[in-house]
Amino acid sequence: MLRKTALLAAGALLAAGPALASGDGASDAEKAVEYREAVFTAMGHNFGPMVAMMKGEIAWDGDAFAKRAERVAALAGMPWEGFVEGTADIKGSEAKAAIWDNRTDFDKLSQQLQERTAALAEAAAGGAERGAVGKAFKRVGETCKSCHDDFKQDD
Amino acid sequence: MLRKTALLAAGALLAAGPALASGDGASDAEKAVEYREAVFTAMGHNFGPMVAMMKGEIAWDGDAFAKRAERVAALAGMPWEGFVEGTADIKGSEAKAAIWDNRTDFDKLSQQLQERTAALAEAAAGGAERGAVGKAFKRVGETCKSCHDDFKQDD
Numbered sequence: 001m002l003r004k005t006a007l008l009a010a011g012a013l014l015a016a017g018p019a020l021a022s023g024d025g026a027s028d029a030e031k032a033v034e035y036r037e038a039v040f041t042a043m044g045h046n047f048g049p050m051v052a053m054m055k056g057e058i059a060w061d062g063d064a065f066a067k068r069a070e071r072v073a074a075l076a077g078m079p080w081e082g083f084v085e086g087t088a089d090i091k092g093s094e095a096k097a098a099i100w101d102n103r104t105d106f107d108k109l110s111q112q113l114q115e116r117t118a119a120l121a122e123a124a125a126g127g128a129e130r131g132a133v134g135k136a137f138k139r140v141g142e143t144c145k146s147c148h149d150d151f152k153q154d155d
Numbered sequence: 156m157l158r159k160t161a162l163l164a165a166g167a168l169l170a171a172g173p174a175l176a177s178g179d180g181a182s183d184a185e186k187a188v189e190y191r192e193a194v195f196t197a198m199g200h201n202f203g204p205m206v207a208m209m210k211g212e213i214a215w216d217g218d219a220f221a222k223r224a225e226r227v228a229a230l231a232g233m234p235w236e237g238f239v240e241g242t243a244d245i246k247g248s249e250a251k252a253a254i255w256d257n258r259t260d261f262d263k264l265s266q267q268l269q270e271r272t273a274a275l276a277e278a279a280a281g282g283a284e285r286g287a288v289g290k291a292f293k294r295v296g297e298t299c300k301s302c303h304d305d306f307k308q309d310d
Contacts (some may be wrong), residue, residue, distance in 0.1 A: 031200070038196035042233060043192040074229035078197060 003043045033090045036082025054130065054137060064128030069133075072140075073121040076114045080107075094153045102150075109147040116140045188245045191237025191283040198230045209285065209292060217282030224288075227295075230271045235262075248310045257305075264302040271295045 026034070046068040052058045053065055068142045083106070099106045120136040148154055182191070199257040201223040207213045208220055240263070243252045254261045303309055 030164035035200040036199075041189060041193035042197060042230075044188070045193075046233075046247060066161060071229070075197075076224060076228070078201075 003111070015132050018122070028083065029090050031082050032082040032087050033093045033095075036079040037092070037094075038077055039079035043079075044073055046071045046075070050137070054134070060130050062124070062129060064122040065133065066121070066127050068091045069117070069121040069124040073114075073117040076117040080110045087093070096153055099151050106151055109143060109151075113143045113147070116143050184239065184242045184245050187237040187239050187242050188248045188250075191234040192247070192249075194234035194237070198214040198227055198234075201226045201230070205292070211287070215285050217284060218281070220288065221276070221279040221282050224272070224276040228269075228272040231272040235265045251306050251308055254306050261302070261306055264298060264306075268295070268298045269304070271298050299305055 024076055049058065050065055050072070059127050083095065083099055085100060088095055088100060101143050116136070116139045120140050122132060123133045123136040181236050190271040204213065205220055205223050205227070237252055238250065240255060242248060243250055243255060271291070271294045275288060275295050278288045
């Protein structure tokens with residue numbers, strides 16, 4: 001009985017979920033692109049204030065930096081399953097075909113991002129000062145840049 | 156020197172980031188809506204296979220369930236900062252004005268979601284069987300539904 005209720009509640013949720021906002025007619029490939037871009041959007045939103053703090057554009061807040069670093073690390077593991085074959089040409093995708101031509105390097109960078117964002121979250125944990133996170137922050141930025149240079153259609 | 160390089164890398168990242176895909180001209184309110192919807196999209200993508208496993212539509216995989224439960228719990232803390240004043244009427248927003256008319260209840264549900272998804276992730280940790288996560292799963296679904304009923308413009 002509990003289980004049935006759970007499934008009804010879950011069913012109602014799914015039927016109404018923003019995840020399906022792109023329409024029931026969206027293909028699996030379109031959903032994969034929508035998902036990976038959503039994760040990167042969430043990552044960028046949280047990384048932005050970290051950059052601003054590093055630059056001194058906003059006041060340093062070690063607790064806020066730590067919270068956002070933890071979020072970025074959690075998000076860093078999520079987008080990759082959206083890079084399925086057949087999604088290079090989906091409208092709105094910014095993925096280069098190079099991803100599928102050179103999957104080994106792409107996967108290596110995706111792994112590196114997870115390791116480096118985890119290291120940054122660890123360095124930032126508990127509310128560190130800026131000087132204590134600079135090196136780990138730099139390494140994250142380098143990985144982002146390497147991957148964008150090779151695999152993302154940046155404007 | 157290290158720091159300068161870090162900022163350059165970070166700057167390159169931000170300039171190119173998918174977070175800015177909606178255009179440099181996007182207002183703060185538009186960015187807030189884009190962000191919160193991105194987080195819910197990511198949450199729905201990860202919750203979907205959990206529902207399918209609960210329903211038996213796909214094979215039970217305790218490790219996969221645990222991984223997705225952990226992601227959902229991490230994401231559950233993220234969208235709320237996107238519900239800033241003045242974002243009820245932004246194009247694409249599915250938020251009801253009731254959020255700002257009744258912020259106390261909305262915040263209570265957002266807190267409840269974080270607590271219940273954390274409990275689900277804990278119950279699922281290590282790869283539990285379906286029976287061990289049913290109750291925690293049901294409670295998450297109920298919170299989703301309560302919030303959608305009151306505060307989301309579902310079609």
